[in-house]
Amino acid sequence: MPLEVNEKTARTHRIDWAGIFVNLLLPLAGILMALLIGAIMLIILKVNPLTAYAELVKGAFGSASGITQTLVKATPLLLVGLGICIAFRASVINIGGEGQIIAGAIAATWWPLTFRTWPGWILLPTTLIVGFAAGAAWGFIPGILKARLKVNEILSTVMMNAIAIQTMNLLIRSVLMDPAGVTAGTYLAQSERLPEQVWLVRLVPQTLLHAGSLIAVVLAVLVYIFLWRTTLGYRIRAVGFNPEAARFSGINVPFNQALALTLAGGFSGIAGAIEVLGVQHRLLEGITGGYGFSGIVAALFGGLHPLGTIPASILFGALLVGGDSMQRAVQVPNSLISAILGLVVLFVVGSALWTRRWTAKRQIAAMKKGEGQL
C-alpha cells in the first residue's frame, strides 16, 4: 500500500480559510445581537444608538490613542488569558486570577522599592520574575491543596482572591504605604512611586502603550510552544482531556494539575507586575481592573489557544475602551457598558454551538472522504 501520508497531513496543515471565516462570523453575529439589545436600552435612555455605537468604534479604533489604549487593555487580558489556557487545558478551573494579579503586583512593587538602587537592566527583569513567582505561589497553594488534599479549586481560588485583597490592604496601609501620604497626612491607599529605571518603556509617546504588550505577545508564542511542542505541555493537555488515560501512561496527574494552576498563577502574576511597571508605576487599590475574570472570557473566546487569545483579548479590550469612549460621548451610565458586555459574552458563547456543529460536519465529511487511504 503506497502511502501519501506526508502529502496528506501537509494538506491538513494548510490554512483553513472557511473555518476561520465561520469561526469569526458567528461570534460577530453574537456581538451584533448583544449590541442590538443594547440599542434598545440606549433608546430607552433617549440616546441615538447609531451615534453611540459610532463612538464606540471610533473610541476603540478610530485614533492612534484609541488603538493604543485598546492594546494597553488587551495586555493584561492576554496575560491572564494565557494562564487560563494552561489551566483549562489541564481541566482545572482557575477563578483565582484576581488574587494572583494582586500577588504579582505586590511583589513587583516591593522588589524595586527594596532594591531601588539597582540599575534598570537588572531590576526590571528580576521584578518581572519576582512578579511571576508571587502569582505562581498564589496559584500553587490551590494547586497543592487540590493535588494533595483534593480541595476543589473553584472553592480555594475564590477564597484566595479575598485573602489576596486583604493582604494588599494590610501592606498598603503599613509597610508599603507611600511615605509622602503619611507626611502630607492624606494616608492614601497607594505605595510610593517606583524608581523610574524599572518602568517599562512607552512604545508610543503620549500614550500608555508600553513594552509589556510586546512581552505579552512573546509569552503567548512561548505558551503555544509550551503546550504543543514540549513534553510538559503534552502531559498537561493529556491530563486535561483524560486524567485516567494519562495516569495509565505514567503521567503524574495531580502534579500536572498543580503545575497548571501554578503556571496560571504565574501568568496572572506577570499581568499584575506589568500593570504596575507599565501603567500605574505603583501599587494601589483596584489594581486588578477585573482582569482576573475578563481574562477567562478572553481565553475562552480565543478557543483556549494562546495565539487565539491574542485577537480575543484585543477584541475584548476594544469593547471595553470603546465602551468608555461611548460613555463619554453620549453620557450614559457606565454600567450600561458592563451590561452590554455581559450580553456579548452570553451571545458569543451561545453562538459556539453552531460553530461547533459546522466544524464537526466538515470534519466528518473530510474524514469519510479520506477513510481507508491511510
Added chain:
Amino acid sequence: AAPTAAPTQAKAFRIAVVMPSATTDMAFSQSMWNALVTIQKEMGGEAALEIKYSENMFNVPDAATAIRDYASQGFDVVIAHGSQYGSSVQEIAKDFPKTTFAWGTDVNTFGMPNVYAYTAAAEEGGYVNGVLAAKLTKSKTIGVTGPVEVGDAKTYIDGFVQGVAAVDPTIKVSKTWTGSFSDVALMTEAAKTHIAAGADILTGSSQSVVGSIGAAKDAGNVLWFGTQQDQASLAPNLVVASQVYDWTGMLREIIASNKAGTLGGKTYTLHLSNDGLKIAYNSGYALPADVKAVGDKAIADIISGAVKVEP
C-alpha cells in the same frame, strides 16, 4: 443626555470630571458631582456650564484615556477626582498647557502652572463629630465602622477619636474595618456588632456605611454621625450631624481664575475655616442646645487654631 447647542451669545464653560465610583455613591464621588450640579444651577444651567462625567473609573488606564480625551475635546477644566490619577494628570497636563487640571485628593501640583491639587482635612469634621458624640453617649461606648484604614476614612476616624478623647478619655471607641469599600452586608453586621457590644453611637466612612446607618435605624435608639455627604436622609431621626465636603467654593474659584487666565498652580484643602468643610446638623434630630454649643465651640476653636487636630 447630550446637551443641545445653546443658541446663546456666550460660549458655555466646559468641565469634565472623572470619578472612581458612581455619581450616586452617597460619598466621595457624589460630593463632587453634587457640587458641580449646584454650580451649574448657579451659573444658569447647561447653556452656561456644560458638565461631562466618566464614572466607575477605578481602573487607572481607563481614567487616563478619559482625562486625555476630555482635554483634547477642549474642555476648560478637567477634574481627576481620585488620588490614584496623579501620575496620569502629571503626564497629560504637560501636553495640554491651555487646559486646567484639578486632581485630588492630594496636595501635589507637580509644580505645573495648569494643575490644581485638592484635599479635605477630614480629621477636622471628625473631631467635631467626636466631641458631639462624646457629649451624647450614655453607654460610654462608641462604634466606628470603616472600610480600610487609609485615606480620609483613616483621617476622619483619627480626628473623631481625638474629639471624643478631648471630652472624656474614658469613653470607649472601638473600630471595625471590613476590608472593602463596597461590602454593605458586612458593614451592616459590623454596626450591629457594635450595637450588641453596647455602643449607642456609630460613625464611619465609605459608600458602604449606608449599611451601618441602616443598622442604627433598625436598633432605633442608636445615633449616627456622617461624613463626606449629608446622610440625614437615610435616618432622619438618628443622624445627629454630618461633615459635608463642599467643593463649590473651590470650583467657583477655579472657574473664575480660569476665565481670568490663571490655570492652576495651587493646592486647595477643604477646611472648616474656608467653608470647604461644613458640619450639617440634622434638623430632624433634637440636639440639646448645650451640646450644640460645645460643637460650635469646637468648630470655632479649630478655625481659630486654638485646637489642632492631627491627621
Added chain:
Amino acid sequence: MTSDITANAAIKIQRMEMCDITKTFPGVLANDCVCFDINQGEVHALLGENGAGKSTLMRQLYGLYKPDGGEIKINGRVVSFNSPADAIAAGIGMIHQHFMLVPTLTVAENVALGLKSTREPLKDLDRVSKRIDQLSKLYGLKVDPSNYIWQLSVGEQQRVEIIKALYRGASLIILDEPTAVLTPQEVDDLFNTFKQMAKDGHALVFISHKLNEVLAISQRVTVLRDGRVIGTRNTNEVNKNELVKMMVGREVRPLAPQPLKSGPVCLEIQGMKAMGDRGTEALRGIDLQIHSSEIVGLAGVSGNGQRELAECLAGVRRVTAGTILIDGMDTTSMGVKDRVDAGLAYIPEERMRDGAIREFSVEENIFLHDHASPGFTHGIFLDFARMKDFAVSLVQSFSVKTPSLDTPIKNLSGGNIQKLIMARELSRKPKLLLAAQPTRGVDIGATEYIHQRLLQQRAEGTAILLISEDLDEIIELSDRIAVLYEGRIMGIVERNQATQEQIGLMMAGISMSEAMQH
C-alpha cells in the same frame, strides 16, 4: 406519536416492521433502505462489522434518532417516535451497548427513574423493589434492589438493564451487544432469561459479534454491511462460515497457533495482594510465572480480580503485599514509567477511558508513553519529524484505518482504536505484554487481526498475559490457562489438558483437583 399505542402501553407488540429506513450522518450513509422485522416471541439477531449501522438502526427504533426516510410499523400501524419516552410508551425497551446506569444511585432508583410514582411527588422505592424482586424471580435475574450500581459487577449491571426494560412493560427489547462483557456462565444464564422472555411473548432484537451466540439463541438473523442489508436468513439454515462471509465479504480462517518452546521466566509474581475499589481485598495472594514466548490466559468471571491484577502489574494500583519481578528485576514499587522502561506493555480493558485520549490525534495517542523518550525529543521539545515518521510506519504496519495522523481518535471506530493501542504497545518491543480484553466489542475482521498480532509477538519472544472473559479466545491462544476466582488462582492448566467445562467449573470456584475429575 401518531398511533394510539401510547394511550395503552399494555397492548403487546405482535409485529414490528422497519421499512426502507434511511439515515445519513454528515458524510456517511449509516442506514441505506434497511428493512427489518420481528414478531412476538422471536429472537432476531442483527450482525455486522463495526460501523455497519446496527446501533444506528436500533436507535431509530428507540426514538434516539429520527430516520431520514422509511417508516416504522407496530402491529401494522405507522408510528413515529420523537424521543425514547415515546418508544417506551409504545412498549419498546433497549439495552445499550454502553450501560446507561447512574452509578451513584441504587438499583431500585435506576429502575424507577422517569416512571410515575404511585406517591408523587415522593418516590415509591419499596413498591419498585418488590416488583424488581418479582421480575428477577420470574426471569432468573438475581440482583438486590437496594445496592448501589457502583457496587455491582458488570454482569449484575447487565441484569439491571434488562430489568429496567421489563419493568417498563417492554414487549420488544433491543439488546445491543449484551454479552460483550459477560462470562460464559453469565451468558448461559442470560440466554435462559432471553428464552424465558421469548416464551412469554417478548420480541428480542439481539446484536452481537459472537456468531456462536447468534446461532444458539436466534430464530432469524439479518446481516448488515456498510449500512445495507446483505440478507435475512433463518438461523437453522445457515452456518458460521456463511455468516462470516456475509458480514466481512470474505472467509476468515481460524488460527492454529504452533507450539513454541518457551524461554526463561519473564514475569514472576509472588504472594501479591491488593485492595479493590470497594475497599475489600481484591487480590489475596497471587503466584504466577510467565515465560518468554508464552501466552498465559487468565480466565475468570469478571469481578474476581482481573482488573486489579492488571492494574497492579501496570503500576497504577498499589500492591499491599508480595513482589512483582520482571526479568528478575523487582518492580513492585515502581511507577508506570519505570515499568514501561523495564519492558512492560499494557492494553487496558477500558480502552477509551484508560488507554487513549479521545480528543488527541492519532499521532499524539501513539506517543502517550513515549513522548518523553530520547528518541522523540530534543531536550524538553518534541521532535515532530521523527514522531511523524514513526507514526506513519506504525499506522501502516498495523493497518489502522484513519484519514490522517491529525484526526482525533474519537472519529475512529472501536476496532481501529484498539489496533492503534496495540500498535503503540507492541512498538516498544516489550518483554511482557498485558492484554486485557483485547477484542471485546471488536468485529470479526479486527479480532482476527489482533489475534494474529498476539501470536506474532509471542513468536518474537514476548511473554503475554491475556486476560479475557471470552473462553474461546483464551483456549484458542493460550499456552497455559490460569483461572482466577475471588482474588486467588484456582489452578493453572496446560492448553488441551482441560475442557471448556472444566475451566468453567474452576471459574465457579471448584478446586482444580475436583474440576479435573469431571
Added chain:
Amino acid sequence: MSELLQVSVIVGILTSAIRLATPYLYAAIGETFAQSSGVLNLGVDGIMLVSAYASFFVVLHTGNLWLGLLAAIIVGLLMGLLMSFISVTLKAEQGISGIGLYMFGLGLSSLLFKTTIGTVKTVTGFQPVKIPLLGDIPFLGKIFFNQSLLVYGAFLLVPIAWWVLEKTTWGLKIKSVGQNPAAADSLGVSVDRVRYVSVCLGAILAGIAGASLSISLLNLFQDNLTAGQGFIAVALVYFGGWRPVGVLWGAMLFSIVNAFQLWVQVLGVKIPSDVAIMLPYLLTIAALAITTNRGRQPAALNKPFERGES
C-alpha cells in the same frame, strides 16, 4: 481573648452568623440544585444583584414586601431562563456563560438603580418575628427564634431541599441528569427540561437571596450590593459536597467565623484588622482540606448534553 467567651458575645456571634448566612444559604442551595443537574452557574451574583434591585424598587414604590419578594422571584426566573437557554439549549461552555450573566447582572442592576432610583434610599423591610414560646427561651430564643421571615425561610430551605433531592422523583431526576444524562435520556427523562427547571429553581433562590439583602437584612440598594457573595455561595456548594446539610455547615462556618472576626475587632483584640477579615476565607479552605468526607461531584457537571454523543 477571654472576653470572647462571654455568653453575651457568643450569643452575639451566633445571632450575627445566622443573619450573615441567610443570603449564602438561599444562593448556595439554589446552586446545589443547578449543579446537581449538571449545570455550573457562576452567574449567581449577577442574579442576586438584579433581584435585590427589583425587590427594593417594588418595595420602595408599593411598600408591599410580598410584592417585592415576588419581583425578586420573577427576575430570578427570567435570568435563570436566560442562563438555561445559553447553557442548556445552546450548550455553551457553562463557566463562561455564568461570568457573562454576572457581568450583565452587575451592569443592569447598577444602570437601573441609577436611572430609576438615583441615590441610596432605605425601606422598611421584613422585621424580626418572634416565635411565641420558643422566642422566650433564654439565649437560644434570641439567636434562633427572633429573626425575620426570610431568615427562617433560609434555614427551612435546608430540610426542604434535602427532602426534594433525596425523597422525591424530581430529586431522582435531577441527580441522574447530573450524573449520567445519557442514561436519564434513554429512559425518556428530558435532560433539557430537568436542567431548565433546576437552573431556574436555583436562579429563583438566588433571587430570594438578593431580596433577603435588599428588603430584609439591609433594607437598601447600592451599586454592587452583594460584593461578590454569589461567588462565595458557589464555593460553598463545593464545600457542602452537593448536599444541603453540607452547604448549611459551610455557610454557618463561614458566617460564624466572619461574625467572630467582627467581635475580635470590636473587643479590640490586637491583631491587624485585615488578618481578622481573612479568617473566614482561610478557615473555609482549611476546613475543607482536613475533612475527608466529601460528596461526589456530579459526573456531568459543566458538561453540556447532546443526544447521540458518547
